[in-house]
Amino acid sequence: MMDYFVYVYVLLLGFLILNDARKPDDHLKGTYPVCADVCTSSEAHIELDLSEPRIIRENERAQITLRRTGSGRCREPALIEIPLDKIGQHGIVKFDLNFGPVLHNFSIDIGFNDENNSTIRNLNIFNQQVTIESRSDIENIVDIYEQSVTLLEPGEDLTIYISNEWIQIENKQRQQQKLTVQLNQTDIFFFKSNVSYLSIGLNRNINGKQTGIGLCSANLTFIECFANEESALDIDVNNKTYVQRDLEHINWISHLTYLDPNADVRECTAQGVVRLTFDPFGTRRIARFDLSMGSQIHGFTFNIGDSATNNGYGGDGGTTSNSAEIHSNDNRFYIWANTKICGDTLLLKIDYNVIEPFDNITILVSNERIELTNHRSYHQILSNPYLYALARQNVTCNCFDSLCYPGVQPDNDIYFGINRVIGGTYRPGTGVCNANVNWIQCKKIEVSPRNKYEPIITPDLTTTTTTTTISSSTTPIDITTKSVEHSTEMINNMESTTVTMTTEGNNQNDTLSSIGSTMIYSEETTTIGQEEITSTEIQVDYMTTNEITTEQAIELTSQLSNVNKEESLSSTNNPSRLFHLLTNASQHLITDEILHSATTEMEQTTTVSTASINPCTLENLRANFVYHEYPSDKHKFIFCDSEGKMNVIACSPNYVWSQSEQSCIIPV
Numbered sequence: 001m002m003d004y005f006v007y008v009y010v011l012l013l014g015f016l017i018l019n020d021a022r023k024p025d026d027h028l029k030g031t032y033p034v035c036a037d038v039c040t041s042s043e044a045h046i047e048l049d050l051s052e053p054r055i056i057r058e059n060e061r062a063q064i065t066l067r068r069t070g071s072g073r074c075r076e077p078a079l080i081e082i083p084l085d086k087i088g089q090h091g092i093v094k095f096d097l098n099f100g101p102v103l104h105n106f107s108i109d110i111g112f113n114d115e116n117n118s119t120i121r122n123l124n125i126f127n128q129q130v131t132i133e134s135r136s137d138i139e140n141i142v143d144i145y146e147q148s149v150t151l152l153e154p155g156e157d158l159t160i161y162i163s164n165e166w167i168q169i170e171n172k173q174r175q176q177q178k179l180t181v182q183l184n185q186t187d188i189f190f191f192k193s194n195v196s197y198l199s200i201g202l203n204r205n206i207n208g209k210q211t212g213i214g215l216c217s218a219n220l221t222f223i224e225c226f227a228n229e230e231s232a233l234d235i236d237v238n239n240k241t242y243v244q245r246d247l248e249h250i251n252w253i254s255h256l257t258y259l260d261p262n263a264d265v266r267e268c269t270a271q272g273v274v275r276l277t278f279d280p281f282g283t284r285r286i287a288r289f290d291l292s293m294g295s296q297i298h299g300f301t302f303n304i305g306d307s308a309t310n311n312g313y314g315g316d317g318g319t320t321s322n323s324a325e326i327h328s329n330d331n332r333f334y335i336w337a338n339t340k341i342c343g344d345t346l347l348l349k350i351d352y353n354v355i356e357p358f359d360n361i362t363i364l365v366s367n368e369r370i371e372l373t374n375h376r377s378y379h380q381i382l383s384n385p386y387l388y389a390l391a392r393q394n395v396t397c398n399c400f401d402s403l404c405y406p407g408v409q410p411d412n413d414i415y416f417g418i419n420r421v422i423g424g425t426y427r428p429g430t431g432v433c434n435a436n437v438n439w440i441q442c443k444k445i446e447v448s449p450r451n452k453y454e455p456i457i458t459p460d461l462t463t464t465t466t467t468t469t470i471s472s473s474t475t476p477i478d479i480t481t482k483s484v485e486h487s488t489e490m491i492n493n494m495e496s497t498t499v500t501m502t503t504e505g506n507n508q509n510d511t512l513s514s515i516g517s518t519m520i521y522s523e524e525t526t527t528i529g530q531e532e533i534t535s536t537e538i539q540v541d542y543m544t545t546n547e548i549t550t551e552q553a554i555e556l557t558s559q560l561s562n563v564n565k566e567e568s569l570s571s572t573n574n575p576s577r578l579f580h581l582l583t584n585a586s587q588h589l590i591t592d593e594i595l596h597s598a599t600t601e602m603e604q605t606t607t608v609s610t611a612s613i614n615p616c617t618l619e620n621l622r623a624n625f626v627y628h629e630y631p632s633d634k635h636k637f638i639f640c641d642s643e644g645k646m647n648v649i650a651c652s653p654n655y656v657w658s659q660s661e662q663s664c665i666i667p668v
Contacts, residue, residue: 024290027227027438028090030362030373031288032166033381035225036092038285038366039442044096044219047450050076050202051216057450061086061222071203071652074100074216079208080200084190087198092223095160098216102649103128103154104627104639105663106212109201110162117207121189123162124205126212128152132167132181146181154214161223164190210663211652224443225286233437237270237418249277249284250437253308253415259428268294268433271420275308276437278412280367280391286440289363289416292433297355299429303327303417304365306338306388310415311423314339314346320408321398322389326363326370327421328429331355333378335370337386339398346400348386354378355431364440365414367391388414616640629659637664 046064047056053066053076066078087093097108104127111122121134130152132145148169152158157172165188171177183189190198199206203215232246240256254273258266276287291302300312305325309317314336316323324338333354337346354374355361364371367390373379390412397404418435421427615628621644630636630648637657639647651657651664658665 024362024436027229027231027288028225028440031090031225031286031364031440032092032161032163033168034286034364034366034369034371034440035090035223035442036094036161036168037369037383039223039225040094041221041223041445041447043447044221045445045447046080046218046220048078048202048218049216050074050078050218052076053078054453055451056453057448059220059222059448062220069653072650074102075203075213075652077204077211077652078202078218079204079206080202080220082198082200084196084198087190087222088224089164089191090225092161092163092166093198094221094223095158095162096219096221097158097160098218099152099154099156099158099214100216101154102639102647103152103214104212104649106201106205106210107203107214108212108218109199109205110160111199111206112195112197113199113207114195119205119207120195121192122206123160123167125152125158128154130169130179134187145183145187146179148179151177151179162189164188210661210665211655213649222445224445225440226443227288227438227440231436231438233274233435235272235418235435235437237268237433237435238266240270246439249279249439251275251277256418259420259425265430267430268296269419269430271425271428272418273420273422274416274418274437276414276416278367278390278414280412283441283444284439285390285442286364286366287414288438288440289361289365290436290438291361291363292435293355293357293359293361293431294433295357297331297357297431299329299419299431300417300421300427301328301355301419301429301431302361302363303415303421304363305415305417305422306390306413307422308413308415309423310417311421312427315423317423318403320405321395321403322393322410324387324389325422326372327417328355328431333372333380335380335382335387337384338389339400339403340396341386342399348384349380349382351378351380390414614646616644616646618644627659627662629657 044057045059046062048054048064048066049056051073053068055064055066058064062080062082064078064080066076069076071077082093095108095110099107103125107125109119109122109124111124112120114120119135123130123132125131128149130146130148132147134143134145135141151169151171156174159170159172161168165183167181167183167189169179200220201208202218203212204210205212228245230245233242233244233250235242235256237256242256244250251274252272253275254271256270256272258270263269278284278287289302289304293301303310303312303325304327305316305323307316307319307323307325309319310323310325311317312325312327312329313334314323314325316325321339325336327334331353333349333351334347335349337348339346354372356374356376359374359376362373362375365388368385368387369381369383370387371379371381389410392410392412395405395408395410415422416435416437419429419432615638616626620626621640621642626640628638628640630638634656636648636650639649641647654666655664656667657663
């Protein structure tokens with residue numbers, strides 16, 4: 001008697017599970033990855049250059065704030081605000097990001113602020129660390145969803161997809177490097193708190209309290225899928241009935257029937273074949289199949305193929321070269337390539353224990369892509385050029401077996417075999433009790449034309465010469481600063497008893513331009529008497545960020561320390577000396593400031609140790625202590641790269657370096 005009750009309970013439980021899974025509550029649930037792969041526009045909706053800077057393309061969905069600060073390449077900050085109702089519950093925002101050679105502080109910050117301008121949820125890149133985090137509204141506790149320090153290196157590109165329940169970050173150079181976060185209903189990203197805008201900080205954080213360096217360009221693309229509330233086709237296999245709402249793009253090739261009309265077992269054994277026609281350049285690019293399995297799983301429960309004669313194991317009766325297919329056999333799941341592939345086998349993948357009794361199987365089919373999940377522990381996504389040819393790919397001769405198909409035209413159809421293979425009833429199966437078929441459609445979002453770019457015209461330059469004489473008893477130094485061409489100069493020994501400084505400037509207050517710099521090293525040989533002075537000049541392209549080696553730092557210290565020493569140096573044994581002004585092409589320096597700085601340096605006699613000049617010691621590098629104060633200018637800081645080289649970097653205008661926050665901040 002007890003066994004009878006257990007048997008009835010199992011049957012009742014199975015019946016409830018089947019009926020509960022008969023129709024999906026949300027046809028778009030779990031479709032973020034396929035929408036991102038299939039429905040992305042070929043052109044971005046927003047394009048920003050953060051070096052010029054300029055807005056190349058904009059979109060009515062977003063408000064962009066971009067101000068020219070003169071900070072330099074890959075350093076201009078911007079803020080983008082997007083109303084959440086413009087994104088939608090199932091919308092996705094795609095970011096294509098290009099990074100420069102130096103990453104510091106916030107290069108990008110994507111998230112939400114509360115009414116107090118405090119960040120409550122965000123995805124950010126700080127230095128080279130990628131973090132997805134959330135803060136508790138009550139205790140301000142930070143919950144880290146995911147964190148990676150290996151996903152991004154300087155000079156690489158990232159693609160970020162953000163949606164309400166799914167986030168994915170991909171490294172374009174290292175395609176195997178990927179970070180995926182699947183959020184549940186309690187941890188959704190967009191529609192969680194009382195916020196209405198998604199904020200995006202570029203080379204800054206979203207609340208505007210800190211800036212960053214490293215993001216050179218950013219493109220944003222809006223992606224959105226939609227589906228009808230009711231399925232295009234609902235099939236009750238047990239009762240051999242169906243409800244078809246799409247009569248134009250879905251057709252029955254073989255209606256539901258029993259293989260053996262006299263068989264005793266009828267549960268989930270009816271068979272049929274359906275054809276679906278895709279629209280590769282319209283909205284119908286993804287087909288969704290939701291299958292409810294019964295208490296017994298045997299044989300070929302489903303077969304979805306590109307050919308009308310697919311019959312399992314990669315075969316199709318020689319009908320077409322576009323013959324990719326997937327199918328089950330007992331609990332196994334197979335993926336087969338079409339015969340255009342060159343190799344010894346068409347089998348792309350086989351997995352075991354995928355289909356079990358009472359499973360709910362979801363299959364998403366699109367051009368050259370297949371996705372299947374059993375909503376337990378198995379979720380497979382495979383993109384391959386030898387999968388479904390649903391974009392009118394040509395029918396060609398097979399590479400696999402050299403068979404050709406003269407006169408066969410391409411199509412955009414796939415075939416769905418229920419409890420059988422597509423090509424015939426000779427490979428039957430038992431297990432599919434209900435099937436729901438629906439279209440996941442791509443919403444077309446218009447792309448505006450690019451903004452007309454008018455390059456900035458630089459006014460004609462007039463040259464003025466300013467001569468300043470500074471009394472000194474030391475070997476003279478000649479400083480020549482060409483504000484338009486160079487922001488880094490050399491100081492070499494000359495033969496005068498005074499220092500002569502000549503500045504060639506323009507007619508705009510002698511302000512240095514924010515352009516790339518060039519380092520000129522002049523080696524001069526002075527002879528006695530009436531002999532001529534000869535010189536050689538070497539020109540070396542130089543980065544915007546100044547790199548100073550330990551040897552240069554020591555020589556610089558020596559130069560400055562000995563300026564006020566009264567000594568007589570003969571011209572025959574006086575080696576050439578190099579003086580490197582620690583300026584940066586991304587900062588503005590006025591001529592008077594340079595003169596004052598040079599005068600101050602020469603009037604001071606300070607002995608500085610090598611360690612205080614170059615903090616990029618091995619000990620500091622091992623401790624990841626790579627950011628340091630620049631002692632003589634609070635508007636700059638020192639960055640130690642992986643090779644131990646010291647880089648002097650200027651903060652953005654109006655910002656100063658904070659060693660405690662390891663960032664350029666607005667002074668209080």
